[in-house]
Amino acid sequence: MAAAAGQHFFEGTEKLLEIWFTSSENDKSCDLRTIQRKDWEKLLKLVRCEIISFMKHEDMDSYVLSESSMFVTKNRFILKTCGTTTLLIAVKQLAQLVKKECGYDTIADIFYSRKNFSRPELQHYLHQSFDKEVDHLDQMFTNGAAYVLGRMNKDCWYLYTLENGRVEQPDQTLELLMWDMCRSKMEIFTRNQSIDGKDATKKSGICDIIPGIQIDDYLFDPCGYSMNGLLPGGYYITIHVTPEPHCSYVSFETNVPQASYQELLKKVLDVFKPGKFLMTVFANTASIAKDTHRHMEHLDTIEGYMRSDHQFCSLKNYYLTYTQFSRPVI
Amino acid sequence: MAAAAGQHFFEGTEKLLEIWFTSSENDKSCDLRTIQRKDWEKLLKLVRCEIISFMKHEDMDSYVLSESSMFVTKNRFILKTCGTTTLLIAVKQLAQLVKKECGYDTIADIFYSRKNFSRPELQHYLHQSFDKEVDHLDQMFTNGAAYVLGRMNKDCWYLYTLENGRVEQPDQTLELLMWDMCRSKMEIFTRNQSIDGKDATKKSGICDIIPGIQIDDYLFDPCGYSMNGLLPGGYYITIHVTPEPHCSYVSFETNVPQASYQELLKKVLDVFKPGKFLMTVFANTASIAKDTHRHMEHLDTIEGYMRSDHQFCSLKNYYLTYTQFSRPVI
Numbered sequence A, B: 001m002a003a004a005a006g007q008h009f010f011e012g013t014e015k016l017l018e019i020w021f022t023s024s025e026n027d028k029s030c031d032l033r034t035i036q037r038k039d040w041e042k043l044l045k046l047v048r049c050e051i052i053s054f055m056k057h058e059d060m061d062s063y064v065l066s067e068s069s070m071f072v073t074k075n076r077f078i079l080k081t082c083g084t085t086t087l088l089i090a091v092k093q094l095a096q097l098v099k100k101e102c103g104y105d106t107i108a109d110i111f112y113s114r115k116n117f118s119r120p121e122l123q124h125y126l127h128q129s130f131d132k133e134v135d136h137l138d139q140m141f142t143n144g145a146a147y148v149l150g151r152m153n154k155d156c157w158y159l160y161t162l163e164n165g166r167v168e169q170p171d172q173t174l175e176l177l178m179w180d181m182c183r184s185k186m187e188i189f190t191r192n193q194s195i196d197g198k199d200a201t202k203k204s205g206i207c208d209i210i211p212g213i214q215i216d217d218y219l220f221d222p223c224g225y226s227m228n229g230l231l232p233g234g235y236y237i238t239i240h241v242t243p244e245p246h247c248s249y250v251s252f253e254t255n256v257p258q259a260s261y262q263e264l265l266k267k268v269l270d271v272f273k274p275g276k277f278l279m280t281v282f283a284n285t286a287s288i289a290k291d292t293h294r295h296m297e298h299l300d301t302i303e304g305y306m307r308s309d310h311q312f313c314s315l316k317n318y319y320l321t322y323t324q325f326s327r328p329v330i
Helices: A037-047 A087-102 A130-138 A183-187 A197-204 A262-272 A292-297 B037-047 B087-102 B130-138 B183-187 B197-204 B262-272 B292-297
Strands: A015-022 A051-056 A061-065 A068-072 A076-081 A106-115 A144-150 A156-162 A172-181 A214-219 A225-231 A235-242 A249-254 A274-284 A305-314 A318-326 B015-022 B051-056 B061-065 B068-072 B076-081 B106-115 B144-150 B156-162 B172-181 B214-219 B225-231 B235-242 B249-254 B274-284 B305-314 B318-326
Touching (some): A037 A051, A051 A214, A076 A087, A106 A130, B076 B235, B106 B274, B274 B292
Antiparallel strands (some): A172 A274, A214 A225, A305 B305, B144 B156, B172 B249, B172 B274
């Protein structure tokens, strides 16, 4: 989608990096949360974003960033950044920092993913195409596997992971990437309609999607919204909203385990009313979400949306389901 | 795989085009087989290949080409060409020829597919990357959907099809693309070991893969092999062998319907003994092969091969299963 002349364009589409660390000597004392704030700030400077807010929970540290979010648990690091941030530039320094400060010497698995950008030409050279991103990652990893799901000439979603990844604890991630958003819903995420993050969280209905979460939310000026939510057991949700009508985009992500994500999907669609969305679900064999691809296989309509694509990918440790839906043009 | 200095390199990997035609006025008299040989020869000149041999069956015409094969039925055209042929250049002229000579005015569906080339830089500009091929096809079709299955940074397989494709009769296609072939098996497809096509077909065991087929086979000089096989009901098989050790490659393709392709797969593997292979199965909802993705989902080893990738893609009318296997390096 090209912005009209003179309109400010913002690339809401995030780059998402998840890395699982392990110690070759099985050192139980390693913990990513021992890394100091100043070290994170230095790392994030490479990515071209800053920490806005911090929240601590028993199992996880959560950071709202000037461009999206960061989550840190004992052995897993998640960094999600939008706009023209330069996420992949920091991977090498991250590995060095983690080795030096925490003692983790091995990357157990890596997941780098993103939707295709609306305006790739505005990105840093490294992020202008998935081919370039893959070249960069292939220089660091000998066993990287690069996939494209969806349609290369329309909307698609890229993934880079390790072919010999080995995360054994139950794990699942649901991501919903939504665009062509409902204008009136998007108005909530502007200073015209909401006073602050808390106000937007309530008015939009975000607070009711998953009850009982501890929320850190932020409303940007004049518009834009980010929230991190934490639940006991190391579970998180994160939502980011780019409300401008000419480049509207919302992302929803969670690792909350569910045997079926249909109810959650309906709740999120009801809050945001996108024109189009894609959904990805990663679930390893130990996860209760491992049959998601079976449930999704026959779900060719949901809440008035028609499915345009459904793909399933069996990775070494994970099942990955990719689905895209659109509201029919009347 | 780069050829050693001075060795002749041949790109065995084919470009495969399958087009289904229909008439907007439902004109039952349209038949692609009314196109004259001189017109096919003119079209194939654009692709840079020639007809070597012709075989007629009740439901299908079969052509062995200097670079692979062509099959023509009443409403379906299949062209498979290897080397540095320029297949996609001919699509526009094909549509014009078919309209003028047969009266078909509509393309019901199109499937253009290929594995990644070993040496894309040796191809015509149009075929040097899938992006370029997609650009070319997108100029002709407004509803094209482009997919990549497998790993973009290793071995992968590209597909371009129509999002609104509408082939309603039962249809299925199995393709096995094999490489890093067994040297002694490949020797059979040289003039050193075999006198002619018939001799190679017999010695290799190809004649036993599907009994009762009418075979048109050809052994090139000094090496290389092509065969087309026809069965009643409009069923075909086609095999092409590039035996040179530094660029060995074999393709097997058939539309013979099977509820499970496991036995056939074992037979083909036994004849050729590849080091690696990928398998694709297209099956529409009317086909008895429509559950192939379910059978393949749990088949992570077969005949000593280990699965590296398994993907499933639900297209508008077809289920598509992609699987890659390798023999473990001992």
